Amino acid sequence: MAEVSAQERIEASAEKVWAQLTDFTSWGRWNATHTGFPEGGPATLEAGAVYQENMKLMGFPAEVAWTVEACEPGRVFATRGKGxxxxxxxxxxxxxxxxxxxxVRVDGEFTGPAVSLMAGKLRDSATAALNESLRKLGGLVA
Incomplete structure (x- = not known):
C-alpha cells in the first residue's frame, strides 16, 4: 500500500475552490496526473456516479474507472477507482x-499487488504530483 497526502492554503473562498475543483473541463489546467476524460467527467456529482479518467503517474499512462464515494458540496469530494x-x-x-x-487537503491510497513492488517510488511521485496540483489549483482561483 502507498498512502499519499498534500495540503495547501488557498487565498479564495471554499465556494470558488469547489467550483474549480468540480469543473472537470479544467482538470488539465491544474491536475498534474490528469491527461483526459475519455467520456467527460461524471454526468452528475453525487455518490455512485461513475466516470473514466486517463492519467499519467511515474511516466506511465493508466486508465482509471472512478466511482464517486462522497460528495458534500463545498466540503468533500471522495472517489474510489480501479486501475x-x-x-x-x-x-x-x-x-x-x-x-x-x-x-484543501488531499489524501490518497494505492493498493494492489503491483503497488507493493514500487510503493516508495509511487508515494514520492504521487505526493509531488499532489503538491504541484494544489499549487496550480490555488493559482487558478486566487
Whole structure:
C-alpha cells in the first residue's frame, strides 16, 4: 500500500475552490496526473456516479474507472477507482473554509499487488504530483 497526502492554503473562498475543483473541463489546467476524460467527467456529482479518467503517474499512462464515494458540496469530494494491473485507488479532497481562504487537503491510497513492488517510488511521485496540483489549483482561483 502507498498512502499519499498534500495540503495547501488557498487565498479564495471554499465556494470558488469547489467550483474549480468540480469543473472537470479544467482538470488539465491544474491536475498534474490528469491527461483526459475519455467520456467527460461524471454526468452528475453525487455518490455512485461513475466516470473514466486517463492519467499519467511515474511516466506511465493508466486508465482509471472512478466511482464517486462522497460528495458534500463545498466540503468533500471522495472517489474510489480501479486501475491497471489490479491497482485500486482512493482520492479524497477536503475543503476547510477559513474566512476568505480555504485549506484543501488531499489524501490518497494505492493498493494492489503491483503497488507493493514500487510503493516508495509511487508515494514520492504521487505526493509531488499532489503538491504541484494544489499549487496550480490555488493559482487558478486566487
Amino acid at each position: 491497471p494491473m489490479g491497482v485500486n485507488l482512493t482520492m479524497r479532497y477536503a475543503l476547510t473554509p477559513e474566512g476568505e481562504t480555504t485549506t
